[in-house]
Amino acid sequence: MTTMTEASVREFKMPDVGEGLTEAEILKWYVQPGDSVTDGQVVCEVETAKAAVELPIPYDGVVRELRFPEGTTVDVGTPIIAVDVTGGAPAGEAAAPAGTAAAPEPAAEEKPAREGRKPVLVGYGVAETSTRRRPRKTATAPVEEPPHVPAPAEGDLNGHGGQTRPLAKPPVRKLAKDLGVDLATVTPSGPDGIITREDVHAAVTVPSAPEAPAAVAAPAPVVTYDSGRETRVPVKGVRKATAQAVAGSAFTAPHVTEFVTVDVTRTMRLVEELKQDKDLQGLRVNPLLLIAKALLVAVKRNPDVNASWDEANQEIVRKHYVNLGIAAATPRGLIVPNIKDAHEKTLPQLAEALGELVATAREGRTSPAAMQGGTITITNVGVFGVDTGTPILNPGESAILAVGAIKLQPWVHKGKVKPRQVTTLALSFDHRLVDGELGSKVLADVAAVLERPKRLITWA
Numbered sequence: 139m140t141t142m143t144e145a146s147v148r149e150f151k152m153p154d155v156g157e158g159l160t161e162a163e164i165l166k167w168y169v170q171p172g173d174s175v176t177d178g179q180v181v182c183e184v185e186t187a188k189a190a191v192e193l194p195i196p197y198d199g200v201v202r203e204l205r206f207p208e209g210t211t212v213d214v215g216t217p218i219i220a221v222d223v224t225g226g227a228p229a230g231e232a233a234a235p236a237g238t239a240a241a242p243e244p245a246a247e248e249k250p251a252r253e254g255r256k257p258v259l260v261g262y263g264v265a266e267t268s269t270r271r272r273p274r275k276t277a278t279a280p281v282e283e284p285p286h287v288p289a290p291a292e293g294d295l296n297g298h299g300g301q302t303r304p305l306a307k308p309p310v311r312k313l314a315k316d317l318g319v320d321l322a323t324v325t326p327s328g329p330d331g332i333i334t335r336e337d338v339h340a341a342v343t344v345p346s347a348p349e350a351p352a353a354v355a356a357p358a359p360v361v362t363y364d365s366g367r368e369t370r371v372p373v374k375g376v377r378k379a380t381a382q383a384v385a386g387s388a389f390t391a392p393h394v395t396e397f398v399t400v401d402v403t404r405t406m407r408l409v410e411e412l413k414q415d416k417d418l419q420g421l422r423v424n425p426l427l428l429i430a431k432a433l434l435v436a437v438k439r440n441p442d443v444n445a446s447w448d449e450a451n452q453e454i455v456r457k458h459y460v461n462l463g464i465a466a467a468t469p470r471g472l473i474v475p476n477i478k479d480a481h482e483k484t485l486p487q488l489a490e491a492l493g494e495l496v497a498t499a500r501e502g503r504t505s506p507a508a509m510q511g512g513t514i515t516i517t518n519v520g521v522f523g524v525d526t527g528t529p530i531l532n533p534g535e536s537a538i539l540a541v542g543a544i545k546l547q548p549w550v551h552k553g554k555v556k557p558r559q560v561t562t563l564a565l566s567f568d569h570r571l572v573d574g575e576l577g578s579k580v581l582a583d584v585a586a587v588l589e590r591p592k593r594l595i596t597w598a
Contacts, residue, residue, distance in 0.1 A: 146224040147202055149217035155184070155191045155506060162186045163211045163374065164218065173201045181219060185470065189504045199223040207330045209307060211374065306333040309372040314338045335370070380472050384530045391447070391568040395528040396577055400585040401549055403559040408591045417486050422493035426464075426518055428591060429541055429584075430488060433516060434460060434481055435597045436583035443580050444513050445536050445571050454571055463515035463532055464492065466499040474532050475504045476512035520544060526562040536571040539584065540564040561588075 152162055162184040169181045180192045181201075199221040206212055304321040306314070310333055314321050317338060324341045326333045373381065405428050413423045437444050437460055445456045462480035466473050475498070477483070477491045498504050515538040519527050526542035542562040549558035565581040572580075587593045 146199075146222050148197060148199065148221050148223050150181075150195055150219045150221065151217050152184070152212045152214050153193065154214045155186055155193070161211050161213050162191075164206055164208055165190060166208055167204055169201050169204075169219075171201050171203060175199060175201060175221060186506065189473065189506055189509065190470070190502045191505070195219070195221065197221065197223050207305060207332060209329075209332060211308070304333055305331050307372070309370070310335055310338060313370075314341075383533045387531045387533045391531055392570060393528075393531065393566050394569045394572075394574070394577065395564055395566040396574075396581050397526060397562060397564050398581050398585045399560060399562045400589050401551065401558045402544060402561050402588045405588045405591050406544065406559045412485075418489060421486060421489040422496065423489055425544060426516070426541070427485070427489050427492060428594075429518075429539075429588065430462060430464075430480070430492065430516060431485060431594060431598070432584045432587035432591075433514070433539055434462065435587055435594060436580045437514060438481065439583055439597065440576060440580045443537050443567070443572055443576055446513070446534050447536070447568060447570050457513045459513070461511050461513045463512035463535070463538075464495055465515060465517035465529075465532075466496065466504075468499055468502060468504075470502065473499060473504055473509060474512060474515055475499060475508040476515075478511070514538070516541065520561065526564045528564060529566050531566060531568060535568075537565060537567040537577070537580065539581075540566070563588075 155162065165183045165185050167182050169175060175181060175195050176198050177196060178194045181195045183190055183192050201219065202222050203220040205218050205220065212218055304324065305326065306321055311321065313335060319338050319341045321333055324333050324337050327337050328334045402425070405425065409423060409425055409428060412418050442456060444460055445454055448455050459479055460481040461476040461478050463474045463476040466475065475495050477488070477495060480488060480491070483491060512532055512535055514535055515532045517529050517538060518541045520541050520543035523543050527540045529538045529540045531538050540563065544559050544561045546557050547560040548555050549560055551558055563581060563584060565577055567577045587597065
């Protein structure tokens with residue numbers, strides 16, 4: 139990797155944007171070498187195991203080098219961009235000769251925070267007090283470069299001096315290894331010269347030049363792969379985190395699920411009335427709003443359900459607040475952002491919070507903080523036409539409510555069979571914390587409010 143030796147060059151490292159995450163994938167660069175940047179300017183977008191996050195740079199200067207191309211997964215703490223904070227020489231200047239020791243970074247303090255500056259993300263930014271940097275390791279002896287090796291071409295982002303290493307993601311490298319393909323012989327078709335899976339598959343079908351006889355007499359096995367019959371997708375980012383979370387939850391907390399089918403005709407009528415309410419104009423008013431309010435009422439009446447299990451201390455932690463999680467399906471996978479202190483919100487405030495939560499999730503801009511600290515969750519599988527399900531608990535929570543599709547069905551109402559709006563609710567709970575009686579009371583209270591939503595006035 140090219141080493142910047144000028145004292146004016148600052149390296150911006152991949153921050154921990156999710157409180158304890160170890161890596162992030164660079165989705166998009168918004169700057170290129172030679173561009174000027176200012177303190178607080180967003181330079182790239184990265185995806186962590188929790189969300190996509192935009193990263194602002196914490197100083198002014200001129201971009202000297204992008205250390206990694208888009209699509210690369212980078213460990214937290216690794217420099218990803220170099221910036222000349224004096225605005226000096228443009229990108230593309232010759233780097234320091236290979237083999238020379240890197241000059242230690244100056245121990246100067248970071249640039250003071252500006253007045254009115256927005257708060258920085260977790261894990262990086264300008265410190266308010268002086269900080270001490272760890273000195274870089276210096277080489278014990280100069281490293282000799284092979285003679286007559288061409289320097290990397292301008293715009294090469296793989297960070298290697300001398301002979302260029304083929305650019306490919308780790309899953310593609312593994313595929314090439316499994317298929318016996320030398321990446322150095324593959325013609326890349328991806329952006330910035332990145333080798334794709336299709337390039338590797340194409341290389342398998344191209345006959346290679348004859349090689350010297352192998353030391354063993356038996357011929358090497360022929361590896362074949364039909365890329366048209368299956369597609370392999372690397373497990374990373376949000377989907378990887380979700381898989382780990384649900385697997386851990388399913389095999390740690392003993393799940394119990396109870397069901398109730400309820401007539402929600404009156405709730406659906408109330409939804410239509412609320413849409414005309416001047417206090418709710420412009421807000422998201424739908425059945426989920428009243429279902430969320432019904433669950434909050436049930437938690438208020440049965441507070442022991444709002445708790446978590448502390449395995450390390452062998453304690454039950456009862457929460458006196460409700461951070462209401464709403465499961466949301468996004469192109470990157472399932473996420474569960476939550477509405478902080480939902481128990482304190484009025485119906486208009488809850489409607490506003492739900493609208494913001496859904497819009498942010500659809501845009502892929504949900505912050506890691508919005509997905510932390512949830513206490514109880516709602517998952518609305520009814521939007522997919524599903525009657526109900528047996529949801530898995532969000533890790534650290536004791537209950538999750540699944541809402542099925544609301545359908546017109548024959549129902550006995552006031553002694554006569556009539557068409558009514560009916561849905562099925564399912565409540566999964568951690569049986570270490572919630573016994574059958576408590577779980578049944580919570581589910582029954584939610585159903586009672588939805589059947590006769592006027593109870594919101596007296597129970598809330």
